Amino acid sequence: MLIKELLVRTEIIPLTKPFKTALRVVEQIENVVVEVVLEDGTTGIGAAAPTFVITGESRESIEAALVGPIRNNVIGKDITQLNDVLKTVQECCVGNTSAKAAADIALHNAYCHHVGLSVSSYLGGQKKISTCMTVSVDTVEKMQEEAKKAVEAGYSVLKIKVGDNAELDVKRMAAILSVVPKTITLRLDANQGWKPKEAVKLIRRFEELEYPIEFIEQPVKAWDLDGLKYVRDHVSTPIMGDESVFSTKDAVKLIEGGYVDLINIKLMKCGGIAEAMKIASIAESKGVACMIGSMMESSISVAAAAQVAAAHPNIRYFDLDAPLWLAVEPTHLKYVGEMVEII
The missing domain is CATH 3.20.20.120 (Enolase-like C-terminal domain)
Structure with missing residues (x-):
């Protein structure tokens, strides 16, 4: 079952109260959502939130990695070869761990929907x-x-x-x-x-x-x-x-x-x-x-x-x-x- 598309959107979600640590203060998150679509219409969803002070990633860098090297390297791949697809995601660019995580989550989700299992069961x-x-x-x-x-x-x-x-x-x-x-x-x-x-x-x-x-x-x-x-x-x-x-x-x-x-x-x-x-x-x-x-x-x-x-x-x-x-x-x-x- 081939991967037909990888879609990306970003939503802003406010917090109920500021989240404060020794590194930062957060009042809202930029949630970058990834949707993997298989050729039969089966979908999988993933997401990432940028954390400049820890991963060094911004919303823009996460989006760029997803619509660029990650998308280019997973479209047309067979979801039933999940481990190979996941390896491709890790190797297609340096760093960008949050972007890779969002894609990895969506790919696991799509695969598990395809085979009829929850991710934890898989x-x-x-x-x-x-x-x-x-x-x-x-x-x-x-x-x-x-x-x-x-x-x-x-x-x-x-x-x-x-x-x-x-x-x-x-x-x-x-x-x-x-x-x-x-x-x-x-x-x-x-x-x-x-x-x-x-x-x-x-x-x-x-x-x-x-x-x-x-x-x-x-x-x-x-x-x-x-x-x-x-x-x-x-x-x-x-x-x-x-x-x-x-x-x-x-x-x-x-x-x-x-x-x-x-x-x-x-x-x-x-x-x-x-x-x-x-x-x-x-x-x-x-x-x-x-x-x-x-x-x-x-x-x-x-x-x-x-x-x-x-x-x-x-x-x-x-x-x-x-x-x-x-x-x-x-x-x-x-x-x-x-x-x-x-x-």
């Missing part, structure tokens, strides 16, 4: 998945309020964005823990915002206070692997690599070099479903667990991430709340408390 698993809720960087009082609201809404795991101000981070943590139950689990995401020695000092302080922190995500700059290893070697709390891990090669280097304890996989970083599954398997072979996460994206691409999470046994942590921040959009996920279902 990938080989359908375990139940949940999500944490993110508390974005803000004033101490605002973060305390947002954490309390998330717990009241039924979330037992909170992902706390920190990293823009170390002194404030200490106050933020104390304020949050003063209003949430002791049973709540916290994950801290510094988004590259700390210096190595500063990170160690902060994390050790949190450890001494016995804060219920499950892991710390990307405490230092993505390029500072020596700094990342320094932090990992000098604290007890597990350290997760995020922006430092884009590809399978990155995963091998960080795992074998002892730079991290855990890895955060994002489709927009690695280039899609197929590459995400490879990273999870590589990590599994080395005894390193993974989390599935997302940028600020629509439910189209987050649903694809959820299907990867449902399928791969080594993806043990889930951060899939991005669609809950969007004001209006077609939804491909159903949220029941902290549980996530693909629809």
Whole structure:
């Protein structure tokens, strides 16, 4: 069954409230939607959202990669040779991981529609998945309020964005823990915002206070692997690599070099479903667990991430709340408390 067309459109989706990290503030997303059309009319859909500060991609660059080299290299290919088509997408241009992810998702979707399977079934698993809720960087009082609201809404795991101000981070943590139950689990995401020695000092302080922190995500700059290893070697709390891990090669280097304890996989970083599954398997072979996460994206691409999470046994942590921040959009996920279902 040949691929007849690859269509691209972009929609602007506002957020219900600003999403703030140590790297950026987001008030709306530019959702680039890809539709793959087979010769019998079967379609598959994918999407990507640009994140300049992480992948280096803009809406314009994603659109250009999709309507240019990616489209030119998949039109006329046989969808039943899915692995070869996906390989072509990865090799047709350098970088452009979000554009590749959008195409990869759409191709998986079209193939699974063609053979009558869900993507998670095709990938080989359908375990139940949940999500944490993110508390974005803000004033101490605002973060305390947002954490309390998330717990009241039924979330037992909170992902706390920190990293823009170390002194404030200490106050933020104390304020949050003063209003949430002791049973709540916290994950801290510094988004590259700390210096190595500063990170160690902060994390050790949190450890001494016995804060219920499950892991710390990307405490230092993505390029500072020596700094990342320094932090990992000098604290007890597990350290997760995020922006430092884009590809399978990155995963091998960080795992074998002892730079991290855990890895955060994002489709927009690695280039899609197929590459995400490879990273999870590589990590599994080395005894390193993974989390599935997302940028600020629509439910189209987050649903694809959820299907990867449902399928791969080594993806043990889930951060899939991005669609809950969007004001209006077609939804491909159903949220029941902290549980996530693909629809």
